[in-house]
Amino acid sequence: MWLRLDGEGTLHRQLYRALRAEVLSGRLDPGERLPSSRILAEELRLSRNTVLQAVDQLIAEGCLETRGRSGTFVMESLPADLRPADLASSNRSPARSPRELSRFATRLEEIVPSARVAWFQQPGAEIDFRYGEPAYEDLPLTTWSRLVARRAGRLSRRALSYPHVGGVAELREAIASYLGRARGVSCSPEQVLVTAGSQQAIDLAVRMLVDPGRPVVLEEPHYFGFAWSLAAIGARLVPVPVDEQGLCTSQLPRVRVARLACVTPSHQFPRGGVLPLSRRLELLEWARQRGAYILEDDYDSEFRFDVNPVAALQMLDEDGLVIYLGTTSKLLFPSLRIGWMVLPEPLVEPFQKARAVTDAGVPALEQLALADFIEGGFLERYLRRSRRRHAERREALLDALQHEFGPRARVHGEASGLHLLLALEELPADAARAFRNTCRSRGVSVYTANPLYLDPPAHTELLIGYGGLDPAAIREGVRRIRAAFESQTCS
């Protein structure tokens, strides 16, 4: 098969585009068998993991399918939204098949798998180790609804009008003082910008600070939310490896001019390292020398178990280099869609202008209720309970993993947060898909962490979220994962 890679972005994205074009143009016939991943890798001089990542993506989108051990085939019938115009049904409305979209939209089409759009709405198996949700059992919903109702019942003219694009004053004050108490962040309420979750903050920062083609430092592996926003604007990703302590600051690029480094210093996502002081200082010095900004995503650091709490990187910043991000997604619940950024002073006005253009702010009612929730002490009281609940789940998970896998699985990043990374070195990365299916047939959903790497490892790694499962379900789930693992590694 003749394939030409276009040289834009990561190798697996290039191969994905090339293969997809072959399928959609009809140059690969429906039902045609693809050369094996080994042959494709050899012919194109790519690693096998790169080939598998591209193929996996096309399977997820319904362009390709696997048929047991016979190989990978082009789907006999493509999903309607992928079918080229001459193959699609004639009654398809033109409004549903946009033709001329911008380069930004075209990149999005390539970067974000369709399945991610409604990711959390897709049902998992009976026991679902999905990452991204905290436990909801202890949420003081009665208090929350009382606070919302009270605010809703006496909305003043000011509260009914357009809110400040930076957030309502009450919430910005409450966040500034909470962050000072809980995370050592020092800022004035004016530096706080309330956002629709941290994803909006990431996207905003990336657009405001990076031009297409410019290099940006990204942890390897990394949070997909960073990579999506960066790839969508056409930034050049410069991966810097992480180890058990987080970002390897000694490997930060010395020569290249990077405008931004996207990092998770208090709990590296997904491997869990906590960046020590010496590396924090090295990262700040690196940014200072280059005039670069650091985007600090502090997404779950309230949940620490074996390690002492570490303050935010922002606390050490004396030069206005750090843009700090936080969110209610783990602290409370993700449908609230409220996050915040703390901006160095010179960035406040430019970022507010951007909000005026993009969305003109977050709904005021929830902001006011959240301000009352924080100021009334309910958040910190709830967090104490929530931390205990998560500690119990984490304990159950670690015990079960030790009991079922012993040294055959390596656990990373268990000291904090609501997830851990499980490395299964006996399971090659190309067996991950079959493994996931075997787990699913046993009533368990597991998720691979390999797509979180620009250069994925040769073995399978699982991102295990445990916030949403009680200890009994965790124990049973791990037992079933182990049974699936045995059946896979013995076959």
Ligand SMILES: Cc1ncc(COP(=O)(O)O)c(C=O)c1O
């Ligand atoms: C690393 C990281 N950052 C941020 C978030 C939260 O994003 P948001 O506030 O947009 O829900 C998550 C959620 O899972 C995450 O894993």
